[in-house]
Amino acid sequence: MTTPARKRAEDVPGTYVFDSARSRQGFPLNNLGSSLNELANQELFARDSEAYMDRYGLTEDQKEAVRNRDWLRMVQLGGNVYFIVKIGVSDGIPVPQVIAEMAGMTPEQFADMMRNGGRNPNG
Amino acid sequence: MAEIVGGIGISHVPSLARVVEQDRPEAGGANHFSAFRDVGTWLADRNPDVLIVIYNDHGSALSLETVPTFTIGVAPSYLPADEGRGRRPVPTFPGAPELSWDIVDSLVPEGFDLTVCQRLDVDHGLSEPLVTLFGDVEEWPVRIVPIAVNVVQQPTPTAQRCFDLGRAIGRAVASAPVDSRVVVIGTGGMSHQLQGQRAGHINSEFDQMFLDKIVDDPGALTALSNIEYIDLAGSEGAELVMWLVMRGALSENVSATHRGYRVPVSSTAAGIIALENL
Numbered sequence: 001m002t003t004p005a006r007k008r009a010e011d012v013p014g015t016y017v018f019d020s021a022r023s024r025q026g027f028p029l030n031n032l033g034s035s036l037n038e039l040a041n042q043e044l045f046a047r048d049s050e051a052y053m054d055r056y057g058l059t060e061d062q063k064e065a066v067r068n069r070d071w072l073r074m075v076q077l078g079g080n081v082y083f084i085v086k087i088g089v090s091d092g093i094p095v096p097q098v099i100a101e102m103a104g105m106t107p108e109q110f111a112d113m114m115r116n117g118g119r120n121p122n123g
Numbered sequence: 124m125a126e127i128v129g130g131i132g133i134s135h136v137p138s139l140a141r142v143v144e145q146d147r148p149e150a151g152g153a154n155h156f157s158a159f160r161d162v163g164t165w166l167a168d169r170n171p172d173v174l175i176v177i178y179n180d181h182g183s184a185l186s187l188e189t190v191p192t193f194t195i196g197v198a199p200s201y202l203p204a205d206e207g208r209g210r211r212p213v214p215t216f217p218g219a220p221e222l223s224w225d226i227v228d229s230l231v232p233e234g235f236d237l238t239v240c241q242r243l244d245v246d247h248g249l250s251e252p253l254v255t256l257f258g259d260v261e262e263w264p265v266r267i268v269p270i271a272v273n274v275v276q277q278p279t280p281t282a283q284r285c286f287d288l289g290r291a292i293g294r295a296v297a298s299a300p301v302d303s304r305v306v307v308i309g310t311g312g313m314s315h316q317l318q319g320q321r322a323g324h325i326n327s328e329f330d331q332m333f334l335d336k337i338v339d340d341p342g343a344l345t346a347l348s349n350i351e352y353i354d355l356a357g358s359e360g361a362e363l364v365m366w367l368v369m370r371g372a373l374s375e376n377v378s379a380t381h382r383g384y385r386v387p388v389s390s391t392a393a394g395i396i397a398l399e400n401l
Binding site: 005006007008009011012013014015016017018019020023027030031033034036037038039042072075080081082083085086089090095096099100102103104105110113114115117118119120121 | 181182183186187188204205206207208209275276277278314315316317318319320321322323324325326327328329347348350351353354355358359386387389390392
């Protein structure tokens with residue numbers, strides 16, 4: 001390894017380590033995501049997403065991030081990718097698109113970067 | 124007596140089986156993934172009757188309501204989980220409850236406080252490697268012992284703890300009264316990151332080092348902290364610690380019979396290694 005690894009979570013750039021504080025903050029949002037494994041819940045969410053978000057107790061910031069399908073903001077508010085991506089699955093949005101948008105890229109740009117070996121670890 | 128006859132480290136990225144199948148030269152593929160098919164052949168030759176599969180759940184069967192650090196299935200069978208698009212159309216996985224319970228009875232008194240599940244749905248973390256290695260089958264040719272590791276919510280178990288768990292599994296299998304040929308599979312990785320502005324992170328240099336060291340110098344890998352794994356392998360690539368459970372279950376000295384690495388499968392670096400005890 002050319003560069004030594006970073007030792008502190010907050011020093012890893014562009015990364016939101018899913019720790020106890022984030023899990024606590026994100027629980028309503030992640031719990032909502034988890035519920036969307038079930039088709040019946042996907043239909044309820046699509047029909048009245050505001051009522052659905054109320055039911056899971058999302059904060060106003062989390063609701064706004066979900067309304068805007070702002071995946072990065074969801075992560076910043078405690079969302080974990082494996083759970084928030086289920087909102088995308090429920091919408092019919094391909095998972096790679098969710099990941100690309102999180103990185104501020106179009107799906108085409110992101111796929112192109114991956115085909116060329118991915119994001120360079122040294123920036 | 125039960126005997127461990129091999130170990131496999133393999134990615135579990137959801138499109139892996141399809142990519143490996145389409146890569147066949149006889150199907151017009153580019154033959155970049157031959158090592159994955161070769162390990163399938165090798166596995167059949169090892170002729171195991173039980174696979175111990177170390178994997179993680181992705182919010183499919185275990186939500187954040189309950190986050191066990193180590194979970195073992197002791198069920199007679201396991202259904203593929205519904206990950207939002209219905210259950211995966213693969214056969215039900217037959218369990219090996221007698222070996223599962225032998226492991227529980229051996230590990231908990233040793234200090235590994237496993238969560239014991241008599242019902243557990245298994246998601247792509249377990250099914251993708253098995254479909255990759257066995258192809259589309261009408262029924263699975265092996266029974267499974269699923270062991271799920273929390274690699275999602277920090278603090279996750281350390282690399283050293285995962286390796287030590289593997290060593291305890293190795294001892295448990297060696298003393299199990301059941302007559303079984305066992306292969307241990309560690310799944311996940313290699314480097315990838317699916318969140319934040321750094322999504323798309325790939326670190327081939329780290330991955331190749333990991334494939335080297337897991338054979339001859341696992342101590343170099345157990346020495347890394349959780350944050351070092353996240354930094355080097357990516358926030359989701361940190362799940363590579365599950366390969367160390369597999370490595371720990373094998374002998375001190377092993378040889379790698381197969382090894383493969385390819386970037387990308389979807390947003391992930393895909394890797395595979397097959398190990399035999401010396």
